[in-house]
Amino acid sequence: PVKSAVPFGTVLTLPATGSEMNDGAVINFNKEKAKISFGSPHVFPKFSILEPELTYTLPKRQLANGITDSFVHIIEQYLTYPVNGKVQDEFAEGLLRILITIGPDVIDEDNHDYALRANYMWTATLALNRLLSKGVPGDWSTHALGHEITTLNQTDHARTLSAILPAVMVVRKLKKWDKLVQYAENVWGITEGSEEEKIDTAILKTVAFLKSIDMPTNLSEVDVKEEDIDTLVKQLDIHGKEAISERGDQTLDVSREIYRVALDLNF
Template sequence: MKFSYVNHTQIHFGQGQIQAIAQAIPADSKVLVIYGGGSIKRNGVYDQVAEALKEHQWTEFSGVEPNPTKETMDKAVALIKEQDLDFILAVGGGSVIDGSKFAAAAAKYEGDSWDIMTGVHQVAEAVPLGVVLTLPATGSESNPAAVVTKAATHDKLPFFADAVQPKFAVLDPDVMKTLPERQLVNGIVDAWVHICEQYLTSPAGAMVQDGYAEALLKNLRVLGGKFDQRDNDEWRANLMWTANQALNGLIGAGVSQDWATHMIGHELTALYGVDHARSLAIVQPSLLRNQMNFKQAKLEQLGRNVFGLSGDDVAEQTIVEMELFYHSLQVATQLTEHQTDKASAIDAIIDQLESHGMVELGENQAITLKESREILEMAVAD
């Protein structure tokens, strides 16, 4: 395919780089620091941010939850408008960053903020924002995408707008030292599926994109295999950079992309509170098997080049190896969190997909509600 590629987010990578925000944010900016539940006050990140902003005028907004909600972020929007704040600094992982992107766009819009998610409002301007990344996983720190939930209706939707791509991102691996094991595992899985959504599609002869994607997948296999060595500067730095590169636009340039695993996974999170990364691990293997006619060539390529497989039925072997990889990290590949019987859970998920217009998913638009139901039949535990 033809493509135009640019990534205008400036990355400040390495230990001690939080101080770089002092110069990265214009001196005359009125800054809103947005963060989550307060862990940054326990691990020293908040103090480093405060020191870096000592010459700036700033205030803060906390309480952004995992899977940020419209309801919470509307409060941040009100604060931005009330105090005429003109720069946002998101300090957190993907949820804080996504919520901050939503607030940045909504602060420049006078209508209902949810219009951004439904496409009623096309975002053309936003409050500029920067990021201090605390959890490597989503790549949201250097891309124009965000996912937000409307808690009142259990709707979880994505939006994309160049205007909300961060101006800069600080990636200091030291901030990972106090992360819970579960969050580190989620980061590995999330990055893995991000790569697969851009790689496991149709062969395009894209040697750079394929080769780079395979290198990133190999990194994640190594990091997962050495999870017991995670309290290590090199391990942390490699996960943080790999997760960033998984979704900064490069490996997806000029090739078809899928994202059906994400769209179905979002419904598991919205309905049953499944961690985002774990929802992907639940959906992906069943989806790949369902779409084998389209995925076989790239599955075989992945199996040969990443897992070192050979012989017969390499595509199916590759899916099995992916499941074993998730299981080695204690991540399930079937949904067990549904509170009702299997049939009712599947019906609920299908209803949500239909209400959100997710009726033709995948790189070939071949995953209709029929295929989604077949995928869920395999992915939902009895």
């Protein structure tokens, strides 16, 4: 554990991880083929400067990465199971709707609209400043599986998330059923059809959104092949990810199935 740290402040240049308002970090260990996260109150910044104009030099790929990373951060804290966390759910659903609305405009690297970039920046901060996680379960399996892909072939973090998320929704549909219905109704405004039809439509809309911001939605698009799956699952095991998700019931076999489904998932 971190026992002390030099006091520091941050100047946000790439809205995505929420580091300007949280106590977490991720470090790549190339030799050990590991991407490991940690958190400590000692590494919470003393101050942070958020100036939307600093995003004006970002290329389209990094803007899309930032929107996606923020989106999945919210999903990881929301798409679990209901615990009557009305405030947290409302916060999460609102932030998701904002990202869906502004995402296609944000990734236009020549669109230097101050209000647009300000809303992007603040949404990314709120997505992972630990507010959404209070009193509700968290998943983080999409991140766990995505980290191993980055370690495997250096794919951008956010692109691993978008390549995995649809398969997580498909494979874990029964486990996440109630929240998927809520997600369909409150985020996407889907009110017609059976519960399963609402869920399936919401998954399709999620994929369409990710495609609209030029993000991959299956593993083939991030150069993962079928023969890589054994390596990915082995690395999950090595890194202690044999029982993950909001219930701790996503075994290595389930993770393998998610990788397998994600390989060629195409809507």
